[in-house]
Amino acid sequence: MATTDINTADTARDVRTIDRVVDVIASTAPEIRTGLPGRRVTAEDENPSGETQMAADVFADDLLCERIGALEGVGEYASEERPESVDVGTGRLSVAVDPLDGSSNLKPNNTMGTIFAVYEAPLPAHGRDLVAAGYVLYGPVMTMVVARNGTVDEYVIHDDASHELVREDVTLPDEGSVYGFGGRVPDWTDDFETFAREVEQDASRKLRYGGSMIGDVNQILTYGGIFAYPTLESAPEGKLRVQFEGYPIGYVIETAGGATSDGTKSLLDVDKDDLHARTPMYVGNTDLVAKLEAALD
Ligand SMILES: O=P(O)(O)OC[C@H]1O[C@](O)(COP(=O)(O)O)[C@@H](O)[C@@H]1O
Ligand SMILES: [Mg+2]
Ligand SMILES: [Mg+2]
The missing domain is CATH 3.40.190.80 (D-Maltodextrin-Binding Protein; domain 2)
Known part of the structure; x- marks a missing residue:
């Protein structure tokens, strides 16, 4: 009985943490986007995969680490741009981020995104430890896709950092084109x-x-x-x-x-x-x- 109570409480806490992570991703996205114009240049370092970092990669990573790391319920933060994961608290959930996916598209001003993964395990975690994941797409419209609780939803992110649900229960069309x-x-x-x-x-x-x-x-x-x-x-x-x-x-x-x-x-x-x-x-x-x-x- 006691175990059930603990698990229920943990699950409720995790749901709140996932919601907070999604809120931070959405509210940080306009700032990341606004910060891009002056950061279309390479940074001084390579990332741990041996790729040249853009100033924008580092900027987005720093912002996300600071904000996600401050969330109650998050224990670890990791990103493509830093060699090790960072212990940010005592929470059960770990958040792994690709701060800017497709940053080589910055130069020709093509699409990019921010990807996030929430794991119920220390990092590096396993795919089956995921409890939520999604991404922001910096296209002509800023959208965010979130998978959690067995469904995928799409939101529009507004410049004032609010986000609005625009498509519920998104599924792939049957005929792929x-x-x-x-x-x-x-x-x-x-x-x-x-x-x-x-x-x-x-x-x-x-x-x-x-x-x-x-x-x-x-x-x-x-x-x-x-x-x-x-x-x-x-x-x-x-x-x-x-x-x-x-x-x-x-x-x-x-x-x-x-x-x-x-x-x-x-x-x-x-x-x-x-x-x-x-x-x-x-x-x-x-x-x-x-x-x-x-x-x-
Ligand atoms: O142009 P390439 O080298 O084939 O790489 C394209 C791929 O690399 C990526 O840009 C890698 O992601 P990052 O920009 O996060 O490093 C993917 O988004 C894309 O699919
Ligand atoms: Mg990527
Ligand atoms: Mg990247």
Whole structure:
């Protein structure tokens, strides 16, 4: 009986913490966006994945760390931009963030996003420890997609930092009509290239690729289809990171009724214990992801 009481109290606390994290992501987004124009330059350092950081990456990370770290109920904060996770409190939940996804799109002024993952476990956590995940998309309109409690909702974020629910219970359309595949084509494996050519041959589908994973995934959530950042000959683990990109996007897409894969299994079942580990990513409609897995088999 006592155990049940404790679990119930913990769950109620976690729900409140998740709501606070979502509120902070939404209320910080306009500030991140406003801070971008002067920060389209490279920072002095590389991130832990060996990539050049933009000043905007560092700015967004600092803001999010300060605000999420101040929330009651959060114990750890980690991001793509810092080598180790930070102990920020005594809470049970950990928050992992890709402060700016697609920041190389800053120079040509193309879409970018902020991705967040809330885990009920210390970091690095497992995909099955996720209790909420989502992202902000800095497009012509600032939108936020949140997966929690088994559903996906979409919000518009206003300049005054408020957010408004615009679509409830978002699911992938049954007939997928777009596709987008990352990496250099000569660097794709033969099996993936064969699959990609097959997808292209279907007259009901169009290429939609913008070079920011979050923008490309949001198109899949909107129109259905398939996005991949595949295994490359030069990078068998692909480019994208498990804790900050693979797991949260896996959680959003699967909660929205789609499927995800690392080539053989759901992204949520990927086992990696390094905070900055990478994984190939394939996400989209169930039939297309099943075909992809069969093609790579
Ligand atoms: O242009 P590339 O090197 O193929 O990389 C594109 C991919 O890299 C990313 O920009 C990686 O994310 P970050 O910008 O967060 O490092 C993805 O959004 C995108 O899918
Ligand atoms: Mg990213
Ligand atoms: Mg990033």
